[in-house]
Amino acid sequence: MNRIESKNLQVYFGDNHILKGITTEIPKNTVTALIGPSGCGKSTFLRTLNRMNDLIPNFKKEGEVLLDGDDIYSPRLDVADLRKKVGMVFQKPNPFPKSIFENVAYGLKIHGHDDKEFIAQKVEESLKSAALWNEVEDKLDNSALGLSGGQQQRLCIARTIATNPEVILMDEPCSALDPISTTKIEDLIQKLKKEYTIIIVTHNMQQATRVSKYTSFFLHGEIVESNFTDKIFVEPKEQKTEDYITGRFG
Numbered sequence: 001m002n003r004i005e006s007k008n009l010q011v012y013f014g015d016n017h018i019l020k021g022i023t024t025e026i027p028k029n030t031v032t033a034l035i036g037p038s039g040c041g042k043s044t045f046l047r048t049l050n051r052m053n054d055l056i057p058n059f060k061k062e063g064e065v066l067l068d069g070d071d072i073y074s075p076r077l078d079v080a081d082l083r084k085k086v087g088m089v090f091q092k093p094n095p096f097p098k099s100i101f102e103n104v105a106y107g108l109k110i111h112g113h114d115d116k117e118f119i120a121q122k123v124e125e126s127l128k129s130a131a132l133w134n135e136v137e138d139k140l141d142n143s144a145l146g147l148s149g150g151q152q153q154r155l156c157i158a159r160t161i162a163t164n165p166e167v168i169l170m171d172e173p174c175s176a177l178d179p180i181s182t183t184k185i186e187d188l189i190q191k192l193k194k195e196y197t198i199i200i201v202t203h204n205m206q207q208a209t210r211v212s213k214y215t216s217f218f219l220h221g222e223i224v225e226s227n228f229t230d231k232i233f234v235e236p237k238e239q240k241t242e243d244y245i246t247g248r249f250g
């Protein structure tokens with residue numbers, strides 16, 4: 001079953017035509033990797049899925065993006081609600097300058113929860129799901145900024161899952177991390193895919209093969225090829241895909 005579908009999606013920033021007719025399907029509760037050279041539109045596509053591009057001046061979009069069959073660009077849609085369903089983790093860990101506890105509780109509070117016991121329970125649950133609880137349980141009131149980069153990224157994942165999203169968008173989530181922290185995040189992605197639909201932009205081909213079931217190869221604002229990750233990396237159908245994955249460009 002597909003969680004997300006895009007149909008002939010075109011994106012422009014002013015006169016620049018960035019996405020040129022993206023038609024694709026993202027299956028539910030699995031990991032899809034988006035690969036391709038710098039500037040090909042991977043992040044722009046990812047950001048259309050929770051309407052983050054709306055904040056960019058001169059952004060224009062044509063075509064459709066459906067979440068569970070509903071048009072996410074419908075004027076009737078509440079964007080805050082959409083972003084609760086479609087959470088995002090960025091390249092650089094970006095915890096708030098608040099305590100570890102408050103970072104995870106924040107989303108719950110802005111979504112109207114005020115029961116302290118519920119919030120404490122949810123914070124613990126989310127930190128456990130993000131494989132961080134054991135490292136922080138006795139210092140929840142310390143500043144999140146005192147954590148290592150890898151711990152901060154897992155905290156950002158805990159913050160995202162605290163509000164029960166359906167989809168988690170990850171834009172190069174490991175590119176600022178050391179190899180050990182990267183392994184922890186990759187293990188976490190494997191665990192989270194049972195409950196969440198995950199879309200990850202990565203420049204690291206090994207990472208795409210390790211974590212994802214499906215891969216889409218982007219080039220110049222188009223998808224050249226989408227398939228099972230094994231197929232893309234072992235027997236790509238398109239010459240351009242083969243050239244990219246064998247390091248001939250990009």
Ligand SMILES: Nc1ncnc2c1ncn2[C@@H]1O[C@H](COP(=O)(O)OP(=O)(O)OP(=O)(O)O)[C@@H](O)[C@H]1O
Nearest residue numbers: 013016018036037038039040041042043044045056
């Ligand atoms: N805020 C913006 N305003 C104008 N143009 C932008 C903006 N953000 C991105 N672009 C342009 O859109 C194109 C696609 O960028 P995007 O970040 O989606 O590529 P990408 O494939 O994710 O690249 P990278 O791998 O380097 O992150 C680029 O030409 C970029 O310059």
